[in-house]
Amino acid sequence: MRTNIIDFAPVILVSIASLLLLLQANWRWSIIALSLQYIAVFWMVLSVWPVGLAAVKLVTGWMAGAVLGASITGEEGLRISFKEIFQELRFRFVLGLLIILFVFLISPRINNLLPIPNPFLIGGGVLIGMGLLQIGLTKEPLRVVLGLLTFLSGFEVYYAFIERSVMVAGFLSIITLGIALMGAYLLNLQNKGISE
Amino acid sequence: MSAPIIWIGIPFLISIIVWFFRKNRPLIIYLISGFCFLLAVTALIVKFGEVFSLGPLTLEINTTFTVFGRSFILQDSERFIVALLYFSAGIWFSAARISGSNEFFLPHGLAVISFLIAALTVQPFLYAALFVEIAVLLSIPMLIKSGEEITDGVLRFLVFQTLAVPFILLAGWAFEQAPFSANSQLQFFQASIFLGLGFAFWLSIFPFHAWVPMVAEEGQPYVFAFLISMISTSILVLSMDFFNSYSWLRNEPVLLQSIQIIGTIMVVFGGVFAAFQKRLSRLIGYAYIYEIGFSLISIGITTEIGWETLIYSFIPRIFSLMVLSLSVAVLNNNFKTDQLDEIRGLFYKSPFISIATILAWFTIAGLPLLGSFPIKMTILSEISSTSILYTIWIMIGLVGSLFMGGRLLSVLFVSSQKTDVDSQLKIQETTAQAVFLSIESIILIVLGLFPSIFISIMVDVLNAYTNLY
Numbered sequence: 259m260r261t262n263i264i265d266f267a268p269v270i271l272v273s274i275a276s277l278l279l280l281l282q283a284n285w286r287w288s289i290i291a292l293s294l295q296y297i298a299v300f301w302m303v304l305s306v307w308p309v310g311l312a313a314v315k316l317v318t319g320w321m322a323g324a325v326l327g328a329s330i331t332g333e334e335g336l337r338i339s340f341k342e343i344f345q346e347l348r349f350r351f352v353l354g355l356l357i358i359l360f361v362f363l364i365s366p367r368i369n370n371l372l373p374i375p376n377p378f379l380i381g382g383g384v385l386i387g388m389g390l391l392q393i394g395l396t397k398e399p400l401r402v403v404l405g406l407l408t409f410l411s412g413f414e415v416y417y418a419f420i421e422r423s424v425m426v427a428g429f430l431s432i433i434t435l436g437i438a439l440m441g442a443y444l445l446n447l448q449n450k451g452i453s454e
Numbered sequence: 455m456s457a458p459i460i461w462i463g464i465p466f467l468i469s470i471i472v473w474f475f476r477k478n479r480p481l482i483i484y485l486i487s488g489f490c491f492l493l494a495v496t497a498l499i500v501k502f503g504e505v506f507s508l509g510p511l512t513l514e515i516n517t518t519f520t521v522f523g524r525s526f527i528l529q530d531s532e533r534f535i536v537a538l539l540y541f542s543a544g545i546w547f548s549a550a551r552i553s554g555s556n557e558f559f560l561p562h563g564l565a566v567i568s569f570l571i572a573a574l575t576v577q578p579f580l581y582a583a584l585f586v587e588i589a590v591l592l593s594i595p596m597l598i599k600s601g602e603e604i605t606d607g608v609l610r611f612l613v614f615q616t617l618a619v620p621f622i623l624l625a626g627w628a629f630e631q632a633p634f635s636a637n638s639q640l641q642f643f644q645a646s647i648f649l650g651l652g653f654a655f656w657l658s659i660f661p662f663h664a665w666v667p668m669v670a671e672e673g674q675p676y677v678f679a680f681l682i683s684m685i686s687t688s689i690l691v692l693s694m695d696f697f698n699s700y701s702w703l704r705n706e707p708v709l710l711q712s713i714q715i716i717g718t719i720m721v722v723f724g725g726v727f728a729a730f731q732k733r734l735s736r737l738i739g740y741a742y743i744y745e746i747g748f749s750l751i752s753i754g755i756t757t758e759i760g761w762e763t764l765i766y767s768f769i770p771r772i773f774s775l776m777v778l779s780l781s782v783a784v785l786n787n788n789f790k791t792d793q794l795d796e797i798r799g800l801f802y803k804s805p806f807i808s809i810a811t812i813l814a815w816f817t818i819a820g821l822p823l824l825g826s827f828p829i830k831m832t833i834l835s836e837i838s839s840t841s842i843l844y845t846i847w848i849m850i851g852l853v854g855s856l857f858m859g860g861r862l863l864s865v866l867f868v869s870s871q872k873t874d875v876d877s878q879l880k881i882q883e884t885t886a887q888a889v890f891l892s893i894e895s896i897i898l899i900v901l902g903l904f905p906s907i908f909i910s911i912m913v914d915v916l917n918a919y920t921n922l923y
Contacts, residue, residue: 371644372624393613402609406616413620420627425522429584433619436591440612443595444604 265377268301272381276388276408277354281347288404289327293320295385299411302378303418311427315414318431322407322438326400329442331449350395357387374419385412399448403441410434457502458519458526461493461536462572469565476557483550486560490544490567497537498911502530526575531918534911535691535768536571539684542772543567545897546680549890553676553783558595563680565592570688579695580626583619586656586688590615593681597673607668614655614662621652629700642702646709649696656689657746660719667727667739675735675786679779682742683772690749690764691915697753698919710754714837717750718847725819725851728858734782734792734811737858741778741818744855745771748833751848755836758923763829763836765915769908770817770825770901777894778814781807784887794861799869803882806891808866813898815862819855825901825908 275294282288296319303312361383368379389409393402414430468489472482500506503517519526528536543563550559566589573585590612597608628645635641653659658666669678697703704710724744731737745767752764785800785807786792801808813824820830830852838845883891901908916922 397606397609399604399609402613406613410616410620413623417620417623417627421623425524426581426584426623429581433584433587433591433616436588437612437616440591440594444609447598447604 265305265375268298269377269381269384271301272298273358273384276384277351277358279404279408280350280354280388280392285327285330285400288400289323292323292326292404292407295408295411296320296323298381299385299415302381302415305375305378306419307422307427311424312418314427314431315411315418318434319407319411322434325435325438325442326403326445329445329449330400353391353395354388357391358384361387372416372420374416378415378419382412382415385409385415387412399441399444403437403444406437407434410437455513456516456519457528457533458572458575460515461497461528461540462526462568462575463519465489465493465564466568469561469568472564473561476561479551479557479560482560483547486564487544487548490540490547490564494537494541494544497533497540500533502528502533504530524581525577526572527577528571528575529918531914531916532574532691534915535574535687538768538772538912539567539571539687542683542776543680545894546676546776549676549780549894552787552884552887552890553674553780554787555674555677555783556596556598556600559674559677559680562592562596563677565589566596566681567684570684574688574691574695578626579692579699580623582692582695583622583626583652586685586692587616587619589685596677597669597681599674605668605672607665607670607672610665611669614658614665618652618655621648621655625649625652625696629702632702642700642706646703646706649703650709650712653689653693657686657749658743659746659750660716660723660743663720663723663743666742667736670739670742671733671736674783675738675792676779676783679738679742679775683775686742686746686749687768687772690753690768693753694761694764694919694922697756698921701921704756704922710756713750714754714841714844717747717752717754718844718851720744720747720750721848721851722854723747723851725854725858727854729854729861731858732794734785734794734797737815738775738779738782741775741815744851745775745818747851748830751833751837751844755833756923757836759832759836761916761919761922762913763832765912766905766909767826767829769912770829770898773894773897773901774814774817774825777810777891777898778818780894781810781814781891784883784891785811788882788887794865798865800866802869802879805879805881806883806888806895810891810895812859812862812866813895815855816859817898817902819859820852821856821859823902825898825905827902828905 272295275291275298279288279291282291296316299319300312300316303315361380365376365379365383368383369376385408389405389412392405392408396402472486475482500515502515505512505514517528547560547563569585569589573582576582576585594608594612598604625645625648628641628648632638632641632645654662720743724740724747728737728740728744731740749764749767752760782792788804817824817826820826834845834848837848
């Protein structure tokens with residue numbers, strides 16, 4: 259398959275959105291970044307799936323974001339508690355860039371393993387890497403859930419290219435929503451703990 | 455009526471209905487436990503796919519249920535696994551009230567079992583990963599204590615179990631592609647790496663085991679033991695499916711040796727770390743690591759004896775973890791501690807907890823005359839015929855677990871104050887606690903004295919896996 263320069267547009271969007279998600283301390287911006295990520299996932303999946311099926315990913319991702327956003331109540335929940343100091347942000351930014359660079363460099367090797375066009379290989383890889391980084395850097399339930407959703411969305415990009423089963427797509431959507439609902443439940447418990 | 459509807463669909467529907475009545479715990483406990491026992495007994499006596507008569511009626515339970523072009527097939531030989539899961543869940547649920555588990559334990563627990571059985575029966579079986587993940591998501595509310603904060607262990611449990619899903623799905627795809635690939639050997643090798651990582655996350659195999667003692671310590675030990683028992687049993691049966699379907703896995707010596715090495719590491723890790731634990735709840739985590747190590751060694755043996763020991767190990771493992779977790783849960787409820795230093799001479803205050811703990815731990819350790827002794831003995835004798843080095847390391851793990859048993863004996867039976875007054879028996883357990891601990895302890899003793907009972911039940915399970923050996 260010939261790679262078109264426009265194919266790299268969702269990769270750029272996914273890199274910016276996942277970096278934003280990694281760096282943002284404000285939950286509203288985090289949910290917006292998650293929504294942008296799912297737009298990029300939809301864009302990438304669109305090249306192999308019909309619009310109707312690809313839209314499932316977008317709608318599910320946005321619903322997951324909405325569920326998480328709705329579960330954060332009051333001013334206490336407005337900020338995700340990682341220390342918003344300059345060094346922390348700089349550290350996260352450099353790590354995020356390293357992940358993007360690493361994925362870009364190893365993508366030809368992964369191509370031998372998975373028959374996926376290079377831009378989408380990079381896009382999915384960035385999501386997987388950023389998701390794992392997000393999970394590894396925090397103990398906060400919201401950030402862990404955002405990391406898991408990012409990781410899974412990267413895998414969904416890969417899997418869309420190798421398996422076109424509607425049933426698997428449906429189940430993955432159920433799992434995405436399930437993780438978001440579980441995140442909402444955990445956030446609810448956390449909010450109760452803060453209010454008590 | 456088909457078997458998947460009876461043993462998957464109806465339990466799931468009931469779990470949804472009882473979720474709305476979960477606050478009414480005594481009623482729900484009777485209802486769900488009774489229902490689980492009924493499903494277990496029915497699975498034991500009714501043959502799937504055969505016509506049988508019930509009074510004037512003639513009934514047939516089909517093995518297959520098809521939905522959206524995918525099939526759920528519950529074969530006759532699998533009914534023993536179904537019966538085991540529901541029977542053990544029935545006992546687990548019936549002691550829910552004295553264990554201090556939260557209101558979600560029963561409805562979510564029943565749903566978890568129905569999804570795990572769905573994972574065992576779905577065809578193509580790579581879909582199993584999706585059902586196991588749904589079961590994991592449903593299990594999270596059960597693990598968090600009422601009114602307490604979310605713990606790191608629970609988050610790690612969610613993360614590690616979720617990370618398994620992509621690897622299992624990719625493994626399924628890679629195994630399907632490998633025979634048609636120009637370099638099929640390489641593709642099979644890559645598929646086995648995906649599969650290995652997936653199973654490593656699922657079964658918390660070394661080095662992905664860190665969350666196990668954490669959840670055991672921070673969460674609810676009774677619920678945690680239920681979850682790891684049910685999930686690990688299902689995953690191990692699923693692993694048999696993979697080995698049965700792909701001959702490459704059975705015939706790759708590097709892979710089999712790696713499984714044995716990792717299994718041995720887990721036995722040593724579980725046994726030695728258990729020996730130095732100061733909290734009983736963490737012991738449940740190390741017992742699980744130790745047991746999974748033995749299961750991996752059984753898989754690595756790949757002979758008929760290896761697979762048989764894997765199947766036979768399910769019953770003593772489930773029941774010993776059940777008894778150990780119940781005694782830890784009751785201990786926590788009665789004394790608000792499970793620190794070994796703080797429960798010296800416990801036998802004189804809580805003899806039922808003490809005896810149950812000792813019995814359960816020695817069953818796990820593999821002491822003669824207890825349930826898992828014949829299994830561990832067989833594994834040791836099989837492995838000793840191929841590698842003396844593995845045997846020595848496994849023995850180190852065994853000695854570690856037996857050392858912990860010795861520590862438990864000295865802590866629980868020797869009073870800190872050596873006066874006659876303190877050494878007199880003053881039972882502080884409630885009647886319900888004493889009854890449940892006694893019944894479960896008796897089950898462990900019976901399993902040890904008459905191992906042929908559970909061996910004869912489980913022997914037919916292997917009939918479904920004709921390619922394994």
